Amino acid sequence: MLETVNLTKRYNDGTTALDHVSFSTNAKSISILGRNGAGKTTLTRILSTQLLPTEGTALIEGYDVVKDAKKVRKIIASIPQESHPVGFATPFEHLLMYLTARGFSLSEASQLTRKTLKEIGLWEVKDKPSDLLSGGMKRKIFVAMALASSAEVILLDEPTVGLDPYSRTEVWSVLKESDVKLVLTTHYMEEAEELSDEVVLLHKGKLIAKGSVKELLSKFENKVRVEGIGDLLVGKLRISYVDREEAVKYLGKYIVKPITLEDLFIIYSGETLED
Amino acid sequence: MRPLKIKFILAFARFYGVAPLVRGIVYVFSYLTVPLAELFLIYMITKGEFVKFAVDGGLITVIASNGLAFIADFAFLRLELKIQDLLVATEISAGDYILALTFSNLIYSSPGILTYVALAIIYHLLNPFNFFPVFMTLLILLLNTSAIGFFIGSLISHVRYSWGIGAIAGTLLTILPPVYYPYYLLPHVIFELIYPLPTTLASILIQNFTGLVKTSLVVQSFTVLVVETVVFYYLSIRFSRWVSK
Numbered sequence: 001m002l003e004t005v006n007l008t009k010r011y012n013d014g015t016t017a018l019d020h021v022s023f024s025t026n027a028k029s030i031s032i033l034g035r036n037g038a039g040k041t042t043l044t045r046i047l048s049t050q051l052l053p054t055e056g057t058a059l060i061e062g063y064d065v066v067k068d069a070k071k072v073r074k075i076i077a078s079i080p081q082e083s084h085p086v087g088f089a090t091p092f093e094h095l096l097m098y099l100t101a102r103g104f105s106l107s108e109a110s111q112l113t114r115k116t117l118k119e120i121g122l123w124e125v126k127d128k129p130s131d132l133l134s135g136g137m138k139r140k141i142f143v144a145m146a147l148a149s150s151a152e153v154i155l156l157d158e159p160t161v162g163l164d165p166y167s168r169t170e171v172w173s174v175l176k177e178s179d180v181k182l183v184l185t186t187h188y189m190e191e192a193e194e195l196s197d198e199v200v201l202l203h204k205g206k207l208i209a210k211g212s213v214k215e216l217l218s219k220f221e222n223k224v225r226v227e228g229i230g231d232l233l234v235g236k237l238r239i240s241y242v243d244r245e246e247a248v249k250y251l252g253k254y255i256v257k258p259i260t261l262e263d264l265f266i267i268y269s270g271e272t273l274e275d
Numbered sequence: 276m277r278p279l280k281i282k283f284i285l286a287f288a289r290f291y292g293v294a295p296l297v298r299g300i301v302y303v304f305s306y307l308t309v310p311l312a313e314l315f316l317i318y319m320i321t322k323g324e325f326v327k328f329a330v331d332g333g334l335i336t337v338i339a340s341n342g343l344a345f346i347a348d349f350a351f352l353r354l355e356l357k358i359q360d361l362l363v364a365t366e367i368s369a370g371d372y373i374l375a376l377t378f379s380n381l382i383y384s385s386p387g388i389l390t391y392v393a394l395a396i397i398y399h400l401l402n403p404f405n406f407f408p409v410f411m412t413l414l415i416l417l418l419n420t421s422a423i424g425f426f427i428g429s430l431i432s433h434v435r436y437s438w439g440i441g442a443i444a445g446t447l448l449t450i451l452p453p454v455y456y457p458y459y460l461l462p463h464v465i466f467e468l469i470y471p472l473p474t475t476l477a478s479i480l481i482q483n484f485t486g487l488v489k490t491s492l493v494v495q496s497f498t499v500l501v502v503e504t505v506v507f508y509y510l511s512i513r514f515s516r517w518v519s520k
Contacts, residue, residue: 045360045519048360048363048364049363049364049518050360050363050364050518050519051518051519051520052518052519052520069518070366073364073365073366074366076364077364077365078360078361078364079361080357080360080361081357082357083356083357083358083360083361084355084356084357085356086290086291086294086352086356086358088294088295088298088299089290089291089294090294093286093289093290093294094290096286096289096290097283097286097287097289097290097291098361098365099286100280100282100283100285100286100287101280101283101286101287101362101365101366101367102365102366103280103365103366104282105282106282106285106286109282109286129294129298142361145361155364
């Protein structure tokens with residue numbers, strides 16, 4: 001489904017946003033995780049044919065995102081990070097415009113728009129200028145665009161930023177129900193766990209881990225997280241990861257938690273930071 | 276040559292042309308304020324003598340402003356709303372996008388255009404015999420300034436620059452050239468310098484077609500305007516930032 005080989009992006013100002021990233025996956029849905037500036041958006045933009053790489057290749061469903069950009073564009077729908085709706089246009093008009101850009105006829109686009117707006121909970125506000133909608137509803141317009149597109153692969157950059165928990169769950173449920181292949185970047189670990197078969201961890205433009213959530217967590221299955229002691233500093237919070245058997249020593253004095261995907265993120269990026 | 280995405284252009288025009296027209300009428304008047312103010316000033320200063328030039332000039336300004344508004348529009352849609360990125364990853368080309376925005380802005384500014392067409396008819400500037408050449412000149416001017424707008428707008432690195440650059444381009448192209456006054460009032464050297472500007476060319480043509488000036492520059496000006504438009508359109512598609520590098 002998705003393959004990158006030595007994918008590198010250096011911007012004109014000298015910043016290396018992606019540094020020889022190579023991975024391949026056949027997972028139905030993957031999440032690209034990383035701290036701010038890790039290279040997630042750069043990777044998504046290259047995969048979406050919006051940005052040219054400096055070196056290396058990326059393939060989606062066997063098509064090169066540079067050489068076969070037109071073919072890639074037929075099978076993907078990509079929603080950029082921080083995309084905002086045009087204030088005076090309605091959700092209906094946004095979807096109609098986007099679907100015709102994807103090659104649907106006006107009547108097909110109109111039908112798909114109605115169906116998707118109902119599914120995603122925007123039907124009641126379909127004719128309201130998006131200026132008058134809440135931040136969450138504005139974000140949902142873009143998720144609706146991608147879902148309505150009938151694309152084989154949907155790339156979503158931070159799809160649920162700004163959504164309240166109810167709306168986020170609503171969006172997740174729609175994404176999970178769809179047959180579409182998903183590539184998403186997110187800061188929400190629970191979102192990655194909920195929606196992804198595999199995760200790709202980036203740190204400072206480099207790939208630091210890849211695998212299913214279960215695989216990655218299995219490496220730490222005998223560990224627990226202890227907050228309050230340890231060398232790993234996240235802000236002012238000291239964290240350590242200790243064997244489960246040792247946890248009893250810390251109970252009552254410190255906060256002891258099971259390992260989650262968030263810990264994987266801290267461990268991997270933290271280790272690299274220590275390096 | 277690939278076929279145009281007519282369905283997209285129509286849907287985009289509803290999205291970006293009709294929607295602001297019906298829901299943001301105050302912005303529509305922004306197209307009219309400068310030309311109407313010029314009309315008033317010229318009427319007062321020349322005691323009505325140059326008012327027909329001001330009407331021709333208003334029509335040219337409304338059309339040229341339409342194209343130049345792209346500087347801000349393209350920058351805003353690309354940098355702030357990320358609509359361009361959204362569309363890059365579809366079957367839409369830069370050319371489809373330019374035409375869709377051109378058509379949208381044409382709808383959006385239609386009250387201004389209609390106002391000036393009405394004034395031109397009232398002042399006996401426009402009639403069935405010169406309607407077609409005037410219309411063609413304005414259409415070419417629209418494509419020309421749209422291409423310039425797209426090219427500049429696509430290179431702007433931050434949206435805050437777009438407002439200033441758009442205003443400067445608007446002044447350079449619609450106030451200074453002989454848009455509101457006859458070209459022969461200009462000193463020869465200055466005229467030579469600003470002759471290639473699309474608004475100067477369009478102005479010479481329209482002032483001639485509407486009977487305000489008689490000139491031998493019609494064929495030459497029309498040819499230069501068409502060639503410029505083709506070149507600007509090519510440059511805007513070839514060298515503007517559609518896919519980021």
